[in-house]
Amino acid sequence: MEAVPRMPMIWLDLKEAGEFQFSSSVRQFILKNYGENPDNYNEQLKKLETLRKMCIWI
Helix, strand or coil: CCCCCCCCCCCCCCCCCCCCCCHHHHHHHHHHHHCCCHHHHHHHHHHHHHHHHHHHHC
């Protein structure tokens, strides 16, 4: 390992995933691109938001 040059470490700030509601954007996407009622997906959107919160805060 003596022949391998050492590079200085680059310091990067950590990204923070704050809380936000993305379900309204997904609802608009469903309505615009699929022409379906977004209320049909309420349960799935709740599960998706719960999974995201669990991944971030645990």
